[in-house]
Amino acid sequence: MKSEQPGYIVVEGPIGVGKTTLARRLAETFGTELLLEGADENPFLARFYRNPREGALATQLFFLLQRAQQMQSLRQADLFRPVRVADFLIEKDRLFAELTLDEEEFRLYEQVYAHMTLDAPRPDLVIYLQAPVDVLMQRIQKRGRDFEQRVDPDYLRRLSDAYAHFFHHYSDAPLLIVNAAHIDLAGNDADYEALLREVRRVRSGRHYFNPAPVAL
Numbered sequence: 001m002k003s004e005q006p007g008y009i010v011v012e013g014p015i016g017v018g019k020t021t022l023a024r025r026l027a028e029t030f031g032t033e034l035l036l037e038g039a040d041e042n043p044f045l046a047r048f049y050r051n052p053r054e055g056a057l058a059t060q061l062f063f064l065l066q067r068a069q070q071m072q073s074l075r076q077a078d079l080f081r082p083v084r085v086a087d088f089l090i091e092k093d094r095l096f097a098e099l100t101l102d103e104e105e106f107r108l109y110e111q112v113y114a115h116m117t118l119d120a121p122r123p124d125l126v127i128y129l130q131a132p133v134d135v136l137m138q139r140i141q142k143r144g145r146d147f148e149q150r151v152d153p154d155y156l157r158r159l160s161d162a163y164a165h166f167f168h169h170y171s172d173a174p175l176l177i178v179n180a181a182h183i184d185l186a187g188n189d190a191d192y193e194a195l196l197r198e199v200r201r202v203r204s205g206r207h208y209f210n211p212a213p214v215a216l
Helices: 019-030 045-050 052-076 090-100 103-116 133-143 146-150 153-168 189-201
Strands: 008-012 033-035 084-086 125-130 175-179 206-209
Touching (some): 008 019, 019 084, 019 125, 045 052, 125 153, 175 189, 189 206
Parallel strands (some): 125 175, 175 206
Protein backbone atom coordinates (compact mmCIF):
# COMPACT_ATOMS: atom_id res chain seq x y z
CA MET A 1 0.00 0.00 0.00
CA LYS A 2 1.18 3.53 -0.75
CA SER A 3 1.35 6.17 1.94
CA GLU A 4 -1.80 8.01 0.81
CA GLN A 5 -3.68 5.69 -1.51
CA PRO A 6 -3.82 2.05 -2.61
CA GLY A 7 -1.97 0.95 -5.72
CA TYR A 8 -4.75 -0.97 -7.46
CA ILE A 9 -8.34 0.07 -6.80
CA VAL A 10 -11.39 -1.88 -7.99
CA VAL A 11 -14.90 -0.39 -7.94
CA GLU A 12 -17.76 -2.89 -8.00
CA GLY A 13 -21.52 -3.11 -7.66
CA PRO A 14 -24.69 -3.96 -9.59
CA ILE A 15 -25.82 -2.36 -12.86
CA GLY A 16 -26.68 1.32 -12.42
CA VAL A 17 -25.04 1.86 -9.04
CA GLY A 18 -22.39 4.26 -10.38
CA LYS A 19 -19.22 2.17 -10.40
CA THR A 20 -17.92 3.44 -13.74
CA THR A 21 -18.59 7.06 -12.75
CA LEU A 22 -16.62 6.58 -9.53
CA ALA A 23 -13.82 4.71 -11.29
CA ARG A 24 -13.44 7.55 -13.80
CA ARG A 25 -13.27 10.17 -11.05
CA LEU A 26 -10.73 8.20 -9.04
CA ALA A 27 -8.54 7.70 -12.11
CA GLU A 28 -8.75 11.44 -12.82
CA THR A 29 -7.91 12.29 -9.20
CA PHE A 30 -4.88 10.02 -9.11
CA GLY A 31 -3.87 10.70 -12.73
CA THR A 32 -3.68 7.03 -13.57
CA GLU A 33 -4.64 4.24 -15.92
CA LEU A 34 -8.34 3.35 -16.07
CA LEU A 35 -9.62 -0.14 -16.92
CA LEU A 36 -13.31 -0.33 -17.89
CA GLU A 37 -15.23 -3.51 -18.54
CA GLY A 38 -16.48 -2.20 -21.89
CA ALA A 39 -20.15 -3.19 -21.96
CA ASP A 40 -20.63 -1.10 -25.11
CA GLU A 41 -18.05 -3.30 -26.88
CA ASN A 42 -19.98 -6.54 -26.23
CA PRO A 43 -21.93 -7.32 -29.44
CA PHE A 44 -24.11 -9.88 -27.63
CA LEU A 45 -25.34 -7.70 -24.77
CA ALA A 46 -28.34 -6.18 -26.55
CA ARG A 47 -29.40 -9.70 -27.58
CA PHE A 48 -29.14 -10.81 -23.95
CA TYR A 49 -31.47 -8.04 -22.75
CA ARG A 50 -33.96 -8.88 -25.52
CA ASN A 51 -33.84 -12.62 -24.81
CA PRO A 52 -31.69 -13.66 -21.83
CA ARG A 53 -31.82 -17.36 -22.63
CA GLU A 54 -30.68 -16.83 -26.21
CA GLY A 55 -27.83 -14.43 -25.53
CA ALA A 56 -26.52 -15.42 -22.09
CA LEU A 57 -23.63 -17.73 -22.97
CA ALA A 58 -22.15 -15.61 -25.76
CA THR A 59 -22.49 -12.47 -23.64
CA GLN A 60 -20.79 -14.06 -20.65
CA LEU A 61 -17.92 -15.61 -22.59
CA PHE A 62 -17.22 -12.33 -24.37
CA PHE A 63 -16.99 -10.50 -21.04
CA LEU A 64 -14.82 -13.24 -19.54
CA LEU A 65 -12.31 -13.17 -22.40
CA GLN A 66 -12.29 -9.37 -22.41
CA ARG A 67 -11.68 -9.12 -18.65
CA ALA A 68 -9.00 -11.81 -18.67
CA GLN A 69 -7.14 -9.95 -21.43
CA GLN A 70 -7.34 -6.72 -19.43
CA MET A 71 -5.99 -8.44 -16.33
CA GLN A 72 -3.10 -9.84 -18.36
CA SER A 73 -2.28 -6.35 -19.64
CA LEU A 74 -2.47 -4.99 -16.11
CA ARG A 75 0.01 -7.55 -14.77
CA GLN A 76 2.45 -6.71 -17.56
CA ALA A 77 2.13 -2.93 -17.18
CA ASP A 78 4.62 -0.57 -15.60
CA LEU A 79 4.97 -1.69 -11.98
CA PHE A 80 6.03 1.79 -10.90
CA ARG A 81 2.78 3.47 -11.97
CA PRO A 82 1.39 4.78 -8.65
CA VAL A 83 -2.29 3.84 -8.92
CA ARG A 84 -4.55 1.88 -11.23
CA VAL A 85 -8.36 1.90 -11.18
CA ALA A 86 -10.79 -0.66 -12.63
CA ASP A 87 -14.59 -0.84 -12.63
CA PHE A 88 -14.70 -4.63 -12.41
CA LEU A 89 -13.38 -7.45 -10.26
CA ILE A 90 -12.55 -10.52 -12.32
CA GLU A 91 -14.00 -12.87 -9.68
CA LYS A 92 -17.45 -11.32 -10.06
CA ASP A 93 -17.70 -12.66 -13.61
CA ARG A 94 -18.73 -16.02 -12.21
CA LEU A 95 -21.52 -14.33 -10.25
CA PHE A 96 -23.20 -13.18 -13.47
CA ALA A 97 -22.69 -16.58 -15.06
CA GLU A 98 -24.47 -18.36 -12.20
CA LEU A 99 -27.48 -16.09 -12.65
CA THR A 100 -27.82 -16.33 -16.41
CA LEU A 101 -26.53 -19.71 -17.64
CA ASP A 102 -28.22 -23.09 -17.56
CA GLU A 103 -26.44 -26.11 -16.06
CA GLU A 104 -24.66 -27.26 -19.22
CA GLU A 105 -23.67 -23.73 -20.24
CA PHE A 106 -22.33 -23.03 -16.77
CA ARG A 107 -20.25 -26.22 -16.85
CA LEU A 108 -18.66 -25.04 -20.13
CA TYR A 109 -18.16 -21.57 -18.69
CA GLU A 110 -16.42 -23.00 -15.61
CA GLN A 111 -13.92 -24.83 -17.79
CA VAL A 112 -13.04 -21.64 -19.67
CA TYR A 113 -12.99 -19.57 -16.48
CA ALA A 114 -10.52 -21.90 -14.78
CA HIS A 115 -7.98 -21.24 -17.55
CA MET A 116 -8.58 -17.52 -18.10
CA THR A 117 -8.44 -16.02 -14.59
CA LEU A 118 -5.21 -17.52 -13.26
CA ASP A 119 -2.80 -15.06 -11.61
CA ALA A 120 -5.16 -12.08 -11.68
CA PRO A 121 -3.58 -9.21 -9.72
CA ARG A 122 -4.86 -8.78 -6.17
CA PRO A 123 -6.47 -5.37 -5.55
CA ASP A 124 -5.13 -3.13 -2.79
CA LEU A 125 -8.70 -1.88 -2.25
CA VAL A 126 -12.15 -2.95 -3.43
CA ILE A 127 -14.98 -0.41 -3.23
CA TYR A 128 -18.41 -2.07 -3.28
CA LEU A 129 -21.28 0.31 -4.08
CA GLN A 130 -24.79 -0.65 -2.92
CA ALA A 131 -28.23 0.84 -3.63
CA PRO A 132 -31.86 -0.39 -3.56
CA VAL A 133 -33.30 -1.82 -6.76
CA ASP A 134 -35.66 1.14 -7.28
CA VAL A 135 -32.69 3.51 -7.16
CA LEU A 136 -30.78 1.32 -9.63
CA MET A 137 -33.75 1.30 -12.01
CA GLN A 138 -34.03 5.10 -11.86
CA ARG A 139 -30.35 5.53 -12.65
CA ILE A 140 -30.48 3.02 -15.50
CA GLN A 141 -33.41 4.88 -17.02
CA LYS A 142 -31.72 8.24 -16.52
CA ARG A 143 -28.51 7.28 -18.34
CA GLY A 144 -30.61 6.12 -21.28
CA ARG A 145 -28.70 3.22 -22.83
CA ASP A 146 -31.20 1.62 -25.22
CA PHE A 147 -30.31 -2.00 -24.49
CA GLU A 148 -30.51 -1.45 -20.71
CA GLN A 149 -34.06 -0.16 -20.81
CA ARG A 150 -35.23 -3.78 -21.07
CA VAL A 151 -33.56 -4.86 -17.83
CA ASP A 152 -35.93 -6.88 -15.65
CA PRO A 153 -36.30 -5.52 -12.09
CA ASP A 154 -36.44 -9.10 -10.81
CA TYR A 155 -33.11 -9.87 -12.51
CA LEU A 156 -31.65 -6.71 -10.98
CA ARG A 157 -32.92 -7.78 -7.56
CA ARG A 158 -31.35 -11.23 -7.89
CA LEU A 159 -28.12 -9.62 -9.09
CA SER A 160 -28.04 -7.24 -6.12
CA ASP A 161 -28.63 -10.15 -3.74
CA ALA A 162 -25.81 -12.11 -5.39
CA TYR A 163 -23.45 -9.16 -4.99
CA ALA A 164 -24.40 -8.81 -1.32
CA HIS A 165 -23.75 -12.52 -0.73
CA PHE A 166 -20.45 -12.41 -2.61
CA PHE A 167 -19.08 -9.48 -0.65
CA HIS A 168 -20.41 -10.78 2.65
CA HIS A 169 -17.84 -13.57 2.27
CA TYR A 170 -15.14 -11.56 0.43
CA SER A 171 -11.79 -11.36 2.22
CA ASP A 172 -9.18 -11.29 -0.56
CA ALA A 173 -8.50 -7.55 -0.26
CA PRO A 174 -9.37 -4.55 1.92
CA LEU A 175 -13.04 -3.75 1.32
CA LEU A 176 -14.96 -0.47 1.55
CA ILE A 177 -18.74 -1.00 1.42
CA VAL A 178 -20.58 2.17 0.38
CA ASN A 179 -24.28 2.94 0.65
CA ALA A 180 -24.61 4.83 -2.63
CA ALA A 181 -28.38 5.35 -2.48
CA HIS A 182 -28.23 9.00 -1.45
CA ILE A 183 -25.00 10.23 -3.00
CA ASP A 184 -24.34 11.73 -6.42
CA LEU A 185 -20.81 10.81 -7.43
CA ALA A 186 -21.19 12.42 -10.86
CA GLY A 187 -22.66 15.80 -9.99
CA ASN A 188 -21.87 16.49 -6.34
CA ASP A 189 -18.24 17.24 -5.54
CA ALA A 190 -18.88 17.17 -1.79
CA ASP A 191 -20.18 13.59 -2.01
CA TYR A 192 -17.16 12.54 -4.02
CA GLU A 193 -14.67 14.25 -1.69
CA ALA A 194 -16.26 12.58 1.35
CA LEU A 195 -15.90 9.18 -0.28
CA LEU A 196 -12.35 9.97 -1.41
CA ARG A 197 -11.36 10.63 2.21
CA GLU A 198 -12.62 7.15 3.09
CA VAL A 199 -10.67 5.64 0.18
CA ARG A 200 -7.45 7.23 1.42
CA ARG A 201 -8.10 6.02 4.96
CA VAL A 202 -8.66 2.31 4.31
CA ARG A 203 -5.56 0.15 4.65
CA SER A 204 -6.89 -3.25 5.69
CA GLY A 205 -10.01 -5.11 6.74
CA ARG A 206 -13.66 -4.27 6.08
CA HIS A 207 -15.07 -0.75 6.33
CA TYR A 208 -18.46 0.89 5.81
CA PHE A 209 -19.37 4.32 4.47
CA ASN A 210 -23.03 5.17 5.03
CA PRO A 211 -23.63 8.87 4.39
CA ALA A 212 -26.97 10.17 5.65
CA PRO A 213 -29.46 11.48 3.06
CA VAL A 214 -29.52 15.26 2.74
CA ALA A 215 -32.72 16.76 4.17
CA LEU A 216 -34.74 18.79 1.69
